[in-house]
Amino acid sequence: MKHPVYPKNTDETHLFNELRKRVNQRVQEIPENRDRYIRIKAVILPIVYFGSYFLAVFNGDKPWLYIACYIMMGLTLVLIYLNLIHEAAHNNIYKTKKYNKWLLRLFDLIGANSYIWQKRHIVSHHAYPNVDGWDTDMEQSGPIKIFPHVEAKGVQKYQDKYFIFAYPFYLFNWMLVRDFRDFFDKRRVIYKAHGESPAAEKVKMILYKLFYLFYQIAVPVLFMKVSFGLAFGAWVLEIFVASIFALFVLLPLHPLPDNEYPLPDENNNLPYSWLRHQLEVTNDLSNNNWFIRHILGNFNFHIAHHLFPNYSYVYYNEITDEIENFACENGFVYKRFPILTALGKHYQLLKYNAHNVPLKYVFEELDS
Numbered sequence: 001m002k003h004p005v006y007p008k009n010t011d012e013t014h015l016f017n018e019l020r021k022r023v024n025q026r027v028q029e030i031p032e033n034r035d036r037y038i039r040i041k042a043v044i045l046p047i048v049y050f051g052s053y054f055l056a057v058f059n060g061d062k063p064w065l066y067i068a069c070y071i072m073m074g075l076t077l078v079l080i081y082l083n084l085i086h087e088a089a090h091n092n093i094y095k096t097k098k099y100n101k102w103l104l105r106l107f108d109l110i111g112a113n114s115y116i117w118q119k120r121h122i123v124s125h126h127a128y129p130n131v132d133g134w135d136t137d138m139e140q141s142g143p144i145k146i147f148p149h150v151e152a153k154g155v156q157k158y159q160d161k162y163f164i165f166a167y168p169f170y171l172f173n174w175m176l177v178r179d180f181r182d183f184f185d186k187r188r189v190i191y192k193a194h195g196e197s198p199a200a201e202k203v204k205m206i207l208y209k210l211f212y213l214f215y216q217i218a219v220p221v222l223f224m225k226v227s228f229g230l231a232f233g234a235w236v237l238e239i240f241v242a243s244i245f246a247l248f249v250l251l252p253l254h255p256l257p258d259n260e261y262p263l264p265d266e267n268n269n270l271p272y273s274w275l276r277h278q279l280e281v282t283n284d285l286s287n288n289n290w291f292i293r294h295i296l297g298n299f300n301f302h303i304a305h306h307l308f309p310n311y312s313y314v315y316y317n318e319i320t321d322e323i324e325n326f327a328c329e330n331g332f333v334y335k336r337f338p339i340l341t342a343l344g345k346h347y348q349l350l351k352y353n354a355h356n357v358p359l360k361y362v363f364e365e366l367d368s
Helices: 010-028 035-057 062-087 099-102 112-123 154-184 189-195 201-223 228-250 272-279 290-294 302-305 312-332 338-352 359-367
Strands: none
Touching: 010 272, 035 062, 035 201, 035 312, 062 099, 062 112, 062 228, 112 154, 112 189, 112 201, 154 228, 154 338, 201 228, 201 359, 272 302, 290 338, 302 312
């Protein structure tokens, strides 16, 4: 199937080249090599995750400690994704791609699949963010409707009421359903964007999933005399916590009523240039503190990531300064909201979509 095409805009291409020069110069002026902090995390975070696991299984006679350790694993799982997996997929941690690929394999050990996720993220999401039928992160399926131009059907008409019960199952769906569908279902977005995956990767995916469930649930029961109820319940709680934490970070950045959802025309041409598209479909968060910058991987500066994915998040503070000034100088949109406001806007999007409210009316309301 033909991929969507960004229209060529010579003026905006020149503007982006100028922005890139400004960003490169700004980063080069930073005296310290901040990338080393991510490499330190590449050691610490896996130790915390697997250390929590071993502390749990060797203390199966202490249920509350066991549960607390699994909750810590759930929180650390998301931190590993934000700080390590996401950056390794863009080869931003080590200078050698091979080392980044090795680190990316950590994703397989904690329940996801590194191969198919990297394809989703690079080939689909970064290439066509917020484009229906091409952005795997916004793929339209199941009980939640994200794209405003798609008519709400069935239970989707009530999504603003039950989403709070559906979202905690986010990572269960990712680990146990979505990965399998993306490997084997030819109707999925990733198949259109990437084609069929190699058989070896399919086999590896299944084996890693089995190993993950084996060490998470079976090992404590079979070898450490942990009751099945405690082992299974702690694992479920781990993924519930990780799902809520992950969505708290991911939802405020793209699926808001303030962002656009561009549709290709009859010739598969998108309405905006690549530069303008990224600014129209993405927003930043105004929250900016030590915890967000150093623990949560600077997820608040998401526009910088989409425009300059070759830079690690440790430079996004300065890069965002340049982007904001550039947007103001050249008449580009730049959106930034407090995180609680952004989460509230996501709820508004679910409500608008449940009732099939066209976004053009929403934008008129926002402007007024």
